[in-house]
Every structure is written in structure tokens, then in C-alpha cells.
Amino acid sequence: MTPRADIDVRPIAESEFADWQRALNIGFLREPTLSEEVLEARREQFTPGRSVGAFDDGRCVATFRSFAQELTVVGGATVPADAVTNVTVTATHRRRGLLTRMMAQDLAAAKERGDVVATLIAAEYPIYGRYGFGPATTATEWTVDVPRAGLDPRRAGPEDGGRVDLVGGEAVRKLGPELHERLRRAQPGAVSRDELWWRTATGAVRFHPTFQEPYYAVYRSAGGEVEGMAAYTADDHWGDAKQPSNTARVKWLTAVTPAAERALWLYLCSIDWVTRVRSGWRAPDDLLPHLLPDPRAAAVTTQADWLWVRMLDVVRALGARTYGAAGSLVLEVTDRAGLAGGRYRLEASADGTGVCAPTTGSADLALDVAELSVLWLGDESAVRLAALGRVREERAGAARQADALLRTSRRPWCPDVF
Template sequence: MTTELRVLRPSEWNEWFASLELAFGGVLGSPEERELWNSLTEHKRSLGVWDGSDVVATAGAFSFRLAVPGGALVPAAGVTMVSVAATHRRRGLLTSMMRRQLDDVRALGEPLAVLTASEPAIYGRFGYGAATRQMSLEIDTDRVRLTVPDGTDEVRLRYARPDEAAAACEGVYERLLTGRPGAPAHGPGWERKAVVDPASARQGASSLQCVLAERDGEVVGCTTFRVKPVWDKAGPKGRVTVDDVSALDPAAYAALWRFLFGIDLTSTVEARNRPVDDAVLHLVSDVRRCNIGLRDSLHVRLVEVGAALEARTYRAPADVVLEVEDAFCPWNAGRWRLTADASGAASCGRTDDPADLALSVRELATAYLGGTSVVSLARAGRVRELRAGAVEEASLAFSSAVEPWLPRGF
């Protein structure tokens, strides 16, 4: 087999994207979706493998900045559109693309790469670790009530066209961004992704709807959602499917959830992507009837260990030497001394001192955003303690007061 791995040319995008669609089952996106992804594709960061004139593998990256503990926005490659044709599996094409891509990310000076995985088992061998989780909710609003904080009745709610409200919703997102590790800062054009609404994707539900929360004329929150009418012999049992709920203060947040619970002719509110520490869990009367589910979400790869560890802050002082294993990016392998002071600021550099902890770069990535404790990884045998007390010291330092979360896919 003779194949060629190279950067995508803009004129080849349609064929390249069609190969991606075929690898994901052959269901074609709507013209609106294809136009959006074509406009967002960074061609110089997109790779393809050609077998003759056929595209048989794809991989791309978006230029993001990722919020990390402490509020810094760190340059990160948002890895996306990865596929290998079913006719060309197990020939090393994915490995060759991951190799080229991580080399390119390093050359660009980005200390992190991130992705969401259709099959999570694939990416661990390339050093990615599942660093955030997402919570799903399916709430029986006939039996679950909300207790809302003072000031909720003072929030004004109004419907708005999603496309016309996109800028206001983006403003809310940007104000919340640095307070949530795992949230990406996007470039121009990404606000469109939240409002592209092809009829083929609605599965019998309404078009996308939007409600804004306002106080003194200022937008302080927003929700986007769809309503699916359902009727049985007893009457209406409609379903509200929530895309997003965001607000700048507790009263506005509660007002939006109360609105979603109270939509006429519905009895279920479903939200598929919420943070594990979502405040709505403390507003509901019966959390058992919220049918909670958890799954992995953002996978993180430390491309430059020293720069990545210095970019975030830490919750407690620490001085630990990490023996890092990284076969795929060997420039990371070896001993690193991480020192964090009482302010949370850190330095991280090479050292010959004896190691306190031994772990692979995958475990380091899993703990990086503070959502998985070093203690739990050690209990699974994924981190080895070489100095007594080092696991607990590192676990406290790496922890985050806020659960990391990816609010938007890419």
C-alpha cells in the first residue's frame, strides 16, 4: 500500500469531509452544518491520508485557549475530525496522524492538546487522559419541584430568536469562562455553532428556542432548548431538551430552570451535558428523580509537561518530583520538579533529584484540571508513591474547587 500523509488543501475540503462522514456511518450533514464546518476548518492544521486519489483518513485541530485552574487561558490544540476508512484500518494511519499532529502542536508552542473521543479507549495510547466528566439529567417535572433563592422573582425572562441572541449568550459565556477549568475560548465564528439548527437533527422536536434572563436591562443569563410534543391517553407528556443554561448569579440561574420546569404541556426536562457540580442539584426537591448519568468528556494531552504544569495554579503548596513516562512524546519523559507556593503559583523544571511519584503522562493529564484526584489514581495502581505522603500532597495541590467541565463540544 502506498499512501500519502499531508496537509489538506482548501480545494479538497468536500472530499475530505465526505470521507469523515462515511467513517462515522455515512449520514450526511445538512448544508448548514457543512457550511459551518467548512468555515471553521483550519486548513493548515488539517491532515489527510490519500491512497491514490481517495481520502482514507482525516484529522484536524482548532486553535483554542483552554481555561485551567486559577483562571489562565492556555493555548491548546482542539483535536477534531479524526477518522480512518474502514477499508484501511490497522495499518498505522491513525498513529502516523497522531505523531504528525503532536509534533506540529509542539512546534506551534501549544502546551496542551484536547479532544472529545467517540471511542475513549483509542486515545490513551497517545497520552490523552479523560480530564473532565459530564452529567446528564432526565427530570420528572410532574414530581420534582424547585426551591429558588431570594431575588429570583426580580429576574425578567423573555423569548429571543437564537440567532439574534447569539452575541448576548456569547457574552455570558465569556464572563463565566475563566471560572470553569476545561472551558475553551473560541475564535470568531464559533458563536454560530450554538444556533445552527437543521430540521434533520431535531428528531421530532421544535426548532431551537432561546430565553434570556435580564436584570436592569442587562442580559445576565440565557437558555437554549427544544420542546418535543408528546401525548398519551392521559394527556400531554412533552419533553424539554436543554442545550444550555448559563447565568451570572444564582437568582438568574434559578429563574431559567424554573422556566424550563414550567413549560406548558411538558413533564420531562432532559439535559445531556451539565457539570458534575451543577447547582441545579441543590434546587430540586428529589435528586433521585433526576435520573443522573455520568460519562467522560474532555480528554487532555500534555504536549509540554513543564509549560503545562506551570500554566495552572495549585490549591496548596507542594514540592514533588514526578517521574513521568511518555513513550509517544519522549521529550516529556524523565523527572520533573513541581514546586507550588502558598499563592498557587508554580515552577516546573527538569531535575536529577529522587522521584516522589511515578506515573505516565496519561495519568498526569487525567489529574491536570483537578477533576480526578491523584489519590484515586494511586488506589487504582496508576500512580506509584515513592516518598511517603507524596500522593496526598500532590492530590491536594492538583484539586480544583470547581469541577472541570467542557460546556461546548467541537
């Protein structure tokens, strides 16, 4: 076994990308070797200095990548984020501290750049809490049993004067970015998408050899404005007596008005031969079930943690969002990595704005940076975390006051996986 100190952890050179990508595929239990076409497509993700590998005798045995991202906070402001992805350690090199070394390098660089938070989507729950990350949003997937939904099979389309049309990938690349910008500016937990996201989502760049072109549905209001868009696929299953039993699977659905959301879900539930609709990952308080005459027809298939957040700058993070009430709260924040710990006073005004600054005043709540990261987007309850022993009240009633300040009327949601 190679000693830990002899394993080189560093940013990769572009010439090492193929070896790094092979290690990534092995870590994710995918076919190790990529075609030249797919490998060249994935090179578009390469950013010098932000793709890191661990090398044992010249062979890549662990991978880590981060990229620039913007995250929307409560109130609609955005903060710069360090988005972490492509994290693997080859099975032969587990338990040698390789992830810890890669994460420490990346978070230190993110702090130096001025990123306010780091983000990730966790494949496994137990890993990232020890690095200061906490699950700040939840995602839910529903499966709609269309025949049970109680919808009128004679329905032809939106009843508000709008319309739903099918378009191709080129139209999605033209119309989608502006629509997503409208959504993410209003949705806490949403993240930015670059041009490459739209090219891969529509097959213009193919990271996987088996890309299946989706159908794309666009909703336009009565005035002709694009207010919603959905991408979905469908299978081809038929049961006994030639009865259709097909499932439409939503890859993503973006709607910036309730009318658009209603029109797109009802369209998906009205497609001939489709008897089930899988919603894809949605906000846990999504409108979908209650758009149906019988909400029980939408059964929860999966509900799980989604976007994980790690604060790097408490002052800027708490100062960026808005608050539901006026009040003052002093937080004692512990950070084992030494990146964001300290004692901070949050002052929220009646107009919703907030100011945060270091203080020497007595603490009201004591918590780890991971728990503060969980509370920050407004989905979790400080009272609940206190009951779990993850937040400690230094002043009676402080957790309830924190909830009054931090919690939101609609739950935060991240539409993306990265």
C-alpha cells in the same frame, strides 16, 4: 491491500475538501454525500495545514482536523490548546497505523507552535490513551421528572427581581459571546468559542440539513445585566386522555451566577405541557438536582468521561494553574512520544501560585503523561490512581500530598463538544 508506506498522509488542499468530508461522513456512519449548501457551510472550518487526510490511490480513507483553542485552568488562566476533532479511519483501512501517523504529525506541529496541551472529546474510550491523552473532566446528564420535582405550579418567575425573556438567534449572537467569556474565565475545563460557533449554534450557518431552531431564554438580574442564557427544544407528545407528555431538551445553558442558574432551571421546569427536562451535558456536581424540592426527581441519565487532555509542555502547564496548598513535589513523567517526558519539580506557594522546572532531584511520584494530564485540572485523585496502579509513589505519602496540591473544591467542566 495497499502497503502502509504507499498510503499518503498529508494536509489536504482546499480542492480535496469534498472528498475529505465524504470520508468523514462515512467514518461517522452518516449519509456520505452532502448537499452543496451544507458542504459550503462546512468549508468555513477549513484551515490550511490543519485538515489532514490519508489517501490510498487518490481516495481519502482517513480524516483528522485540529484547530486553535484556549483552555481555562484552575485559577482562571488560559493556555493555548491544540483541539483535535473529525478523527475517522474508513473501515476498509483500519489497523494500518493511519491514526498514529496523523496524530504524530499533529502533536509535533502543536508542540512546535507552542501549544501547552492538546484536547479532544473521545467518541470511544480505548483509543486515545496510547497517544498520551487522559480523561480530565466528566459530564453528567439528568432527566427531570417535572411532576415529581415538588415545584409550585403557581410560580410565575424569578423571585429575586430578575426576569427571564425569550429572544431570537440574533440576540444570542450579540449577547452570548460575552456571557460565555465570563463563564469560561471562571470555569476550569471550559474552552473558547469563536464566531463560527455562535453562527452554527443559532442556525446562521447550517452544518446539518435538519437544523431545528431552538428556543432561547435569557436571564437578566434585577439591575438588567445578562447573567444566564439557555437554548432548548421541545417535542410534541400527548398521552392517553389528552395528557401532555412533552420533553424539553437543553442544548446548552450558561449561567455566571447562582441566581441565573436557579432561574433558568426553574423556568425550564415550569413550561406548560413539559413533563420532562433533559439537562444536556453538565458538570457532575451541577446544582440542578438540589435546586428542586425533591432532588430525586432529577435522575442521572448518563455520566461519562468528557474532555480529554494531553500535555505538551509540563513546565508551562503546571506553572499556569493555582494550587490549594503550599508544597513541593517531584514528578517523573514518562512520554512514549518524547514530547513531554522528564523529571520536574513543582513548587507551590501559600498564595496559590506555582512554579515548575526540570530537576535532577529524586522523584516523589512516577506517572505517564496521560495520568498527569488527568490530574492537572484537579478532578482526579492521585491516591485513587495509585490504588489502580496508574501512579507509583516513590516517596510514601506523595500521592496524598499531590491531592492536597492539585484537587479543586468544584469539579472542572467543559460545556462544549467539538
